[in-house]
Amino acid sequence: MKSAMTSAACCVSLLLAIGPVQAQENHVTAVTGATLIDGTARPHIEDAVILIDGARISQVGPGDAVVVPPGATVIDARGRYVIPGLADMHNHLQSGSMRAQQNLRLGLSRLLAVGVTTVFNPSIGLEDFATLKAAAADEAAPVARFFGTGPIVTVEGDVLGQLVGAPTPRTASEARSVVRELRAAGVDAIKVQRDDASWSIRGRFPLMRPEVLSALVDEAHGAGLKVFAHAPMLAQAKEALRAGVDGLMHGIIDAPVDQEFIDLMTRNRASYVSTMALYHDVANVAAWARRQAPNWDRAALQPPRLYESFTTPAGIERFESIFTNSDGARRGLPVQRSNLKRVFDADIPVVLGTDSGFFGILIGVSTQIELELLVEAGLSPADALRTATVNAARMIGREADFGTIEPGKLADLVILEADPATDIRDVTRVVRTLKGGVAYEPVDPARPLQ
């Protein structure tokens, strides 16, 4: 069985690089022999067997308790470690360069190479949103699961919002009709801007009027949609929470979070998306580029030109001519780190997000480094993994489908060479990524195989 899988992998790879290793429908696959970290609070299972029937997990347990049916395709994972597929819940699917017109579908495909099986894009043009939804609709498509908000709902003068055709309602009734239009376009949630941006630029964006924000949240909740706020600064995040938002798409960088903030987050059952990658990037783009370099060498995900564009004096100058308050972001690094831990300790669900695609934040590898940053902030590796698995699924109400490795869930999992619960950097040592029971090799589709 193992040799059959290997030869299939070889042939498919030569053609497609990230094509499925095996893709039979309604066929049983067994992943055997690995140590299973299932994403629940249960202890690890050694020598585990995971049975997959079609796209879903049918049985999980120790090897002596689960029978592998005859005819099953066996993926021999002895000596290896299995974790749930990772989710990056703030990811724009771009490479991280300043180049326009990127291939977002390629980004969605590349994520599988680094173990990311689910992505949430909190600001994307509606045309791209529809294209990616269609690309990801087929369970067997070689792309990560795709969720998103469509364009951010923002204010006039938000230049990043303009790039995705963001609506800018000026009245409560305009806000309500914006929500209805986004809902008709099939978005999974709404994202709203609540940031004067002074943490990253010298100057200030205007803010949405409170009654417009409240109407937006009210209309979205009435339509069964959650609202997530872009609000990296404490006072503005509280304003968004008072209006009823269901989560923050960034950690808080400008000031230590206080009890009022914790109480508002708890009241709203709000998620706290980390984006520590974004803050490291804005604080010091060259240092952040250097930190990502070993990961992308390993994953071979990026053209080397990108590295130069963020480490040469001209590249740094160009970046800092846009984000003119890197000093402010640098001062905020220890603040956002201790905020992350305080929020985690208050039992608020922390969710992994990177803001991948923002200038300098490289798709895929930044997700892996975000896990390291979460551990550096004081989370255990197992807790850091939960921010990218079960907490991510709960944020968008999809915990019945993914986030843990349990019977009934979609078979989204990553086979690793070493134990990420011991050293979180072992998430980079991907052997196979399975999405919906189909196995993918850890290679970039843009990289020719030798």
Ligand SMILES: [Zn+2]
């Ligand atoms: Zn973003």
